[in-house]
Amino acid sequence: MAKRSAVVGDNVSPGLMDLKRIHQFVILAETLNFRRAAERLNMAQPPLSVSIQKLEEELGTKLFMRGAGGISLTRSGQAILNEARQLLFHGSQLRETAKGVRDGTGGTLQVGFVGSTTYGLLQKLLPLFRAEYPGVDLVLREATSVGILQQLEDKALDVGLVRVPLVQASRATLVPLESDEYVAALPRGNRLSSKGILKLAEMAAEPFIMYAPTYAAGLHATTMLACQQAGFVPRVVQQATQIQTVLALVESGLGVALVPSVMRRFISDRIVYRPLVDLPSDASIGLALAYMADSESSAASRFRKLSVQTFHLSRSQ
Numbered sequence: 001m002a003k004r005s006a007v008v009g010d011n012v013s014p015g016l017m018d019l020k021r022i023h024q025f026v027i028l029a030e031t032l033n034f035r036r037a038a039e040r041l042n043m044a045q046p047p048l049s050v051s052i053q054k055l056e057e058e059l060g061t062k063l064f065m066r067g068a069g070g071i072s073l074t075r076s077g078q079a080i081l082n083e084a085r086q087l088l089f090h091g092s093q094l095r096e097t098a099k100g101v102r103d104g105t106g107g108t109l110q111v112g113f114v115g116s117t118t119y120g121l122l123q124k125l126l127p128l129f130r131a132e133y134p135g136v137d138l139v140l141r142e143a144t145s146v147g148i149l150q151q152l153e154d155k156a157l158d159v160g161l162v163r164v165p166l167v168q169a170s171r172a173t174l175v176p177l178e179s180d181e182y183v184a185a186l187p188r189g190n191r192l193s194s195k196g197i198l199k200l201a202e203m204a205a206e207p208f209i210m211y212a213p214t215y216a217a218g219l220h221a222t223t224m225l226a227c228q229q230a231g232f233v234p235r236v237v238q239q240a241t242q243i244q245t246v247l248a249l250v251e252s253g254l255g256v257a258l259v260p261s262v263m264r265r266f267i268s269d270r271i272v273y274r275p276l277v278d279l280p281s282d283a284s285i286g287l288a289l290a291y292m293a294d295s296e297s298s299a300a301s302r303f304r305k306l307s308v309q310t311f312h313l314s315r316s317q
Contacts (some may be wrong), residue, residue: 002063005017009166012166016159018089019054019059019091020051020116020202021052022055022084022091024041024051024052024055025063025077025084025089026084028048028052028071029062029063029073029081031069032070033070033071034048034049034071036191040201042270043217046259048315050182050306052064054302059076059080061076062074062076062077063076063080064077066251080312089282092203096156097107098173101117105139106135106136107135107161107297108137108138108139108299109137109158109159109299109300110139110156110157110159110168111139111157111158111160111161112141112142112143112147112157112159112161112162113140113148113161114143114145114148114161114162114287115142116143116244116287117161117246117262117263117287119263119265119266120265121138121161124310125306125310126138128300128306128310129303129306132302133299136176137221137298144215144216144241145160145162145164145166145216145218146168146205146214146215147170147215148160148162148229148297149166149290150170151248152170152290152291153175155292158291158297158299159176159199159291159300160289160291160302161289161290162287162288162290163216163218163285163286163287163288164176164218164261164285164286164287164288165183165221165222166218167221168217170290172290172291172292173291174288174289174292175289175291175304175308176286176288177286177289177308178262178287179284179285179286180260180261180262180284180285180286180287181260181261181276181279181285182223182226182259182276182279182284183259183264183274184198184200184247184258184273184274184275184276185247185255185256185258185259185263185272185273186256186271186272186273186274187250187252187255187256187272188270188271189250190206190256192271193274195274196273196274197274197275197276198277199230199276199277199278200226200276200278201230201232201278202233203205203227203230203234204234204254205235206255207237207238207254207255208227208255208257209238209246209250209254209255209256210223210234210236210237210239210259211223211239211240211243211246211250212237212240214240215241216241216242218285219285220290221259222283222285225280225282225284225285226258229280229283230278230280231281238255243260243263244266247263247266250271251268252269253270259273261273270295289307291304
């Protein structure tokens with residue numbers, strides 16, 4: 001037969017106890033005086049006495065000895081006092097955590113981002129958010145724009161930083177943060193690298209590193225459109241999903257590419273960047289914040305509002 005507990009009754013779960021009664025027990029244990037305990041608890045003595053009796057019934061043991069000289073803790077009361085204090089502490093922590101999640105000042109925020117945001121946008125935004133909301137744990141996940149949108153819809157992410165335009169349909173709401181334009185990325189030594197400014201049509205005879213249409217649909221579509229409006233269909237020799245991979249292939253001398261101008265921060269002595277003077281307006285690109293408006297958490301809302309404020313101020317300066 002299992003040994004019976006000397007402190008807690010067999011049919012009572014400590015997790016179901018009223019934290020208010022636990023608090024009253026701790027105060028009474030500290031004062032060992034019903035009148036002073038009631039005053040600290042801002043309540044009358046009779047209800048306090050009834051509450052302690054009910055707690056003793058729940059635990060199946062006496063917590064206080066009552067005598068002519070006052071009250072004192074029983075061995076059971078002494079044994080559970082430290083545990084009761086810890087229970088109150090963890091209950092307080094639990095409430096604070098719940099409040100933080102509710103208010104957006106605590107909990108976890110899962111942020112998806114495309115690789116090109118690491119060339120300025122993330123470095124600007126993340127320190128500001130951490131300084132403003134230090135209680136929020138940021139979990140960062142790199143993915144393609146397509147993958148980020150899918151994870152948002154699957155609720156695997158709370159917010160995403162994506163490359164626009166987006167070709168595929170999505171229930172996510174987009175908030176523009178940064179606008180950008182294409183520049184030519186050329187292997188050093190390419191015949192066009194001696195020119196200071198290029199017309200896109202001058203690249204017609206070059207082998208192109210192109211974005212994969214499945215996973216980088218927006219970049220693929222705008223690049224193809226720009227080339228076609230310049231009068232040619234690019235001769236694609238290799239496809240890649242990430243902009244950094246496209247640049248690595250250009251760096252290897254496999255071909256030329258159109259990349260967002262922010263990628264000029266990717267410095268290599270084997271790549272030359274050149275501005276383009278005849279880009280069509282349809283080829284505009286940029287970065288945006290994506291979120292699910294119907295299930296946005298408080299922390300995601302704070303991240304979105306800070307992002308909008310930060311990049312609105314950047315554009316106005």
